[in-house]
Amino acid sequence: MVTVILGMQFGDEGKGKISHYLAKDHSIGVRFNGGPNAGHTVYHKNKKVITHLLPATALYNRPSVIAPGVLIDTSVLIEDILETQIHIKHLFIDHKCPIIEKPHKAQDKTSGGEIGTTGRGIGPCMQDQAARTGNRAGDPYDIGRHDTVEYLHRSMNAGRKILCEGAQGHYLDLWHGTYPYVTSSMCTVGAVCTNAGIPPQKITRVIGVFKAYSTRVGNGPFRTELGSMSINKSRIATQGQEFGSTTGRPRRIGWLDLIDLKKACEFNGVTELAMTKVDVLNDFNKIGVAIDRKVDGNAIYTHMEGWHTVTDRNLEQFIGLIEEFVGVPITIVSYGPQPKYTLKR
Numbered sequence: 001m002v003t004v005i006l007g008m009q010f011g012d013e014g015k016g017k018i019s020h021y022l023a024k025d026h027s028i029g030v031r032f033n034g035g036p037n038a039g040h041t042v043y044h045k046n047k048k049v050i051t052h053l054l055p056a057t058a059l060y061n062r063p064s065v066i067a068p069g070v071l072i073d074t075s076v077l078i079e080d081i082l083e084t085q086i087h088i089k090h091l092f093i094d095h096k097c098p099i100i101e102k103p104h105k106a107q108d109k110t111s112g113g114e115i116g117t118t119g120r121g122i123g124p125c126m127q128d129q130a131a132r133t134g135n136r137a138g139d140p141y142d143i144g145r146h147d148t149v150e151y152l153h154r155s156m157n158a159g160r161k162i163l164c165e166g167a168q169g170h171y172l173d174l175w176h177g178t179y180p181y182v183t184s185s186m187c188t189v190g191a192v193c194t195n196a197g198i199p200p201q202k203i204t205r206v207i208g209v210f211k212a213y214s215t216r217v218g219n220g221p222f223r224t225e226l227g228s229m230s231i232n233k234s235r236i237a238t239q240g241q242e243f244g245s246t247t248g249r250p251r252r253i254g255w256l257d258l259i260d261l262k263k264a265c266e267f268n269g270v271t272e273l274a275m276t277k278v279d280v281l282n283d284f285n286k287i288g289v290a291i292d293r294k295v296d297g298n299a300i301y302t303h304m305e306g307w308h309t310v311t312d313r314n315l316e317q318f319i320g321l322i323e324e325f326v327g328v329p330i331t332i333v334s335y336g337p338q339p340k341y342t343l344k345r
């Protein structure tokens with residue numbers, strides 16, 4: 001049984017919180033894409049923990065895998081391990097993982113400005129991977145190497161539950177996102193197969209994570225973006241602490257776009273949705289939701305009545321609108337950063 005967690009927007013949907021919430025129901029956690037550009041913010045035992053490369057299962061000391069498609073910056077990995085403040089027992093790093101080196105980061109800082117990259121060396125490292133000149137985590141001829149693919153297959157055959165924790169989001173995918181304003185790796189469900197070596201038939205649940213509004217860091221199109229003078233924007237920024245967990249940059253903010261959400265769900269075969277940060281919109285009068293496009297491509301909105309609590313009827317109506325539009329049930333609603341603020345539906 002394999003569960004996949006994917007971002008349905010531009011990253012920062014709260015996949016970290018959902019991964020951590022589901023980690024205790026799974027035996028093994030897997031990171032299968034991205035690299036140190038990602039940032040998982042979770043509250044573990046009432047402590048805020050920010051990691052970039054470790055799966056959330058590491059916090060429960062369950063076996064945790066960094067699969068071949070993940071780019072590794074060894075200094076970030078060490079910082080992650082120290083950040084957890086636990087003696088991590090079973091961390092499997094694939095020998096095929098590309099290694100981010102100092103020149104990659106230097107190059108990204110000078111050339112990544114136009115895209116607004118995280119400056120973590122992702123693009124330049126992937127250039128070396130495509131040119132077949134980059135270094136990888138293990139010497140290919142070393143007999144002691146780790147093949148996480150074999151380990152995952154043995155585990156699947158033994159009936160163990162695997163949680164694949166996606167990084168970034170559908171619209172940052174190298175191929176299917178808003179190119180060229182994308183990351184350099186794959187963020188769609190297919191990455192689980194190509195990167196971690198998990199066959200498609202083994203995937204039983206695909207959980208799409210989205211925020212009750214939208215954010216984007218870095219440059220590129222953002223149809224439902226709120227203008228810099230918008231009161232709603234500054235309110236969401238403050239309430240939602242919308243600053244990048246990897247770079248600290250303020251995130252761009254906009255309303256939820258149901259057309260894009262539906263496309264991302266269809267593309268990835270999403271079986272259920274997790275909506276996060278609904279508490280950030282508490283006490284708003286009206287909440288915008290994009291439901292159509294004008295001929296010029298701009299969004300057409302409907303406005304929903306705001307809610308005050310997670311059990312408010314108005315929130316139920318908002319959920320109903322999304323489920324009907326997208327055709328996928330919302331099974332998890334998150335209304336605060338701590339695990340206790342999670343509602344299972």
Ligand code: IMP
Nearest residue numbers: 011012037038116117118182183217218
């Ligand atoms: P890169 O992945 O650092 O090359 O950055 C490419 C684009 O993806 C930029 O717009 C980044 O802000 C964005 N990006 C990369 N990783 C994340 C993430 O984890 N969350 C949100 N945006 C991201």
Ligand code: MG
Nearest residue numbers: 012038039040
């Ligand atoms: Mg993040």
